[in-house]
Amino acid sequence: MPNIKIDGINIEAPKNWTVLDAAKFLGLEIPSLCYDPGLTAGGNCRLCIVEIRESGRSKIVSSCTYPVQEGLEVFTASKRVVNARKIIIELLVAQCPTSKTLQDLAAKMGVKKVRFMPKWDKCIYCGLCVRMCEEQMTGKAIGFTNRGYNLKITTPFDVTSEDCRRCGGCIYICPVCMARCEGTQPSEVLCGRCENSLQPTCLDIFDNYTCWMGLKGDCGTCITEKDGNNNDLREVKKNN
């Protein structure tokens, strides 16, 4: 079994693992948008990039498609990786500002501004739906057509496909179709309100998360709403 080092942790990973598998096993968080445990890795979104350093050189690879190799040295959150990821999520948000999944990711990564022209598209070409249809639904009804600038996901000849089972799997897995973000307008491409207002209150009082459920406030029960400047809204109201 190849011995690899992720963020300074040594791990003996089974041969058929990818770097992402190993990192997940160690509990390291790598944003992976177009990866789904039930599907083959596509390597389309590039959000799961990590830095690999070997003999003084470093390169950026997508961890969901990179197989583990003996002596690999992986950094999942180096400066280079974090900056590159920010640009990628910025580009993705510019492509589809109405996706809640993307807005949440952008907020989590601390993206403050989208510097690219928003396209208001309805697809980021992650290919999840195509793989879902083929691998889980055995439908093979939809696929990529055209290429480059004109790339599009559609059924053959743009008509209802005989192969489609109307299972809705493609919509279920789509990061754009499934959860819509209603908070974006042409003037404000970035939203992220859901993610930004979820700040566990315990951190205001204690030094550590003290969540009983170990959820770090993900469930939202002990959450206070924050305004734009990160002030507790209840406090703000009280003071006014």
Next chain:
Amino acid sequence: MVSEEVSKLVDSLIQKYDGHLISVLENIQLFCNYLPSDYLREVSKQLELPLRDVYGAATFYKTFYLNPRGKHICTVCLGTACHVRGGNFIIEEFERQLHIKRGKTTEDNNFTLETVNCMGACAVGPIVIVDGTYYSYFKTLEARKIIRTILKESEKVDITKDKRIFPVKVNCPKCYHSLMDNEYLIDGHPSVKVTISFLDKHGWYRLSCLYGVYNVESEYERPHGVVANYFCPHCHAEMLGTFLCPLCTTQMVSLVLTGGGSVHVCPMRGCKGHLLDV
């Protein structure tokens, strides 16, 4: 339902090209001039590939067309060099003259207007290609003249309303001598004269120069189903091409068109297989 003809052609192509999708599609396009949807469905069925993959490949490559193309293809180069020399004015002029947008075909199926990103002839740009003829240093005003000439030429051909009948001028692929015989007319047009040999006979053979018409005259009567060898009457070289006939898979005879491109005809008597490659 798919006609038998479609499934037979697809089947023979798959046999010949060992199930290679791109080659099969290329040959269907040579035969039909575009990729009709029933052919694509048939290919997907026979190759046991999902239709979405066949459709994906057909839309991925720019050489494949999913809509019928016109008889005459006007291609305007909009590459960087040609663009700065006014390629966009030229395409606008073509659009005005033909009343179609770029990438579209006129309603009478006569003209298709296309753009291309560099032909590799930037030094003599702007470049326009009409029916395989390259025009260098193209001037916007020439567009109208060229279209007029083509329309006039095709008016002369009033054989029928068949959408694919038009006269061609062909040369020997080896010595480039013209094969046109201006003295001997078939269908009122100069005939194409070649020498053929079959069995123990050897003599002249004249074909109609109208693409899509199968009228021939021959020194010796050749029974149906007999394949002949075609020779150039000038250099006596055999004019064998590389294509196989889409109907009967005989190796086809290639003739070079004046102005570029080639026609391929099936040397089997009675087989109507022919391809136009411009």
